Amino acid sequence: xxxxxxxxxxxxxxxxxxxxxxxxxxxxxxxxxxxxxxxxxxxxxxxxxxxxxxxxxxxxxxxxxxxxxxxxxxxxxxxxxxxxxxxxxxxxxxxxxxxxxxxxxxxxxxx
Numbered sequence: 880x881x882x883x884x885x886x887x888x889x890x891x892x893x894x895x896x897x898x899x900x901x902x903x904x905x906x907x908x909x910x911x912x913x914x915x916x917x918x919x920x921x922x923x924x925x926x927x928x929x930x931x932x933x934x935x936x937x938x939x940x941x942x943x944x945x946x947x948x949x950x951x952x953x954x955x956x957x958x959x960x961x962x963x964x965x966x967x968x969x970x971x972x973x974x975x976x977x978x979x980x981x982x983x984x985x986x987x988x989x990x
Contacts, residue, residue, distance in 0.1 A: 881924055881939055884917070888941050908948035922946045 888911055895906045911918070921942050928936060935943065 881921065881928070881942060884913075884921055885939060885941050888913075888945060892941075908944045909952055911945045911948070913945070918946065918949050922949075 891912055892906055892910075895910060899906065913921070925939060925942055925946060928939070
């Protein structure tokens, strides 16, 4: 399920990028086009995968980005990381985001 959704999102975001590149318009993670129940299923599966392995799977970087964007879309004020941590129940130390550098290069260069 995660691999298929990642592939679908990758194609979707690349298509949006191609459509907008000549205009200089960005593509935002919240433009994923997935139904809310699909995003929730992805979140639960990612969380389960993290609980089982104890690590963030780099193959799922785009899925984590979409889930984080959805959490961010709903947060209030300056408490994003508290919202993120409550929506991802497994223990991810978020106090120092530099502890998770493995996803950063993918977020910067993939689309």
